[in-house]
Amino acid sequence: MIPPLVLDPKKDETILDTCAAPGSKTTQMAEMMQNTGLIIANDSNMSRIKALRYNLDKSGIINTIVTRMDAAKLNKAHIQFDKILLDAPCSAEGTIRKDWKVLSRWSETLIHSLSRLQKHITTNAIHALKPGGTLVYSTCTLAPEENEEVITNLIDKIKGLTVEKISLNGLKTRPGIEEWQDRQYSEQVKNCARIYPQDNDSEGFFICKIKKNLK
16 A cells, blocks of 8 residues: 555546556545546456456446557557556565565576566656656565566656655665675665565555656
């Protein structure tokens, strides 16, 4: 539930939920917007879209359109959004304490593959964001390759982006990692928030709030 709180969608805004299914964050944002404005809830997996549509219908959401597109190609839809939520596909390291099966799928190869995908999605999604708009990027993994490295790649490729500091009442957060395995990341990543299980008796999580500066 943290990413929508950080994104802070308002009434009558136009929001993109890039990887929306199964829809818990979509319905949360619709409630925060009082069912006004417009949410484009996108996913590429049809079986997950069925769950998304079910949760939207069950919650009485009427401000949301469901789309099925490759998230890396959403910028080609020629729509500009006030805010974008990008809760990215990830290796899910942060969920291990509730699902040990995650370990059976985990590998460094998987992390590097997902990192490439996340970089592709973020660099395309940012083009669909209005100047002055906000993009929130989040994962349920602690791997720097899928977090700070993705944000650094975005900042390096797209000029005029600012990572804003995140404050979450009631949660202990730690700053983003500026260096990992001989890789040096942008100093802006220190404004990202890392949530560790030992700090909050929670799952592990990463979240970053990016402002696209006015031209």
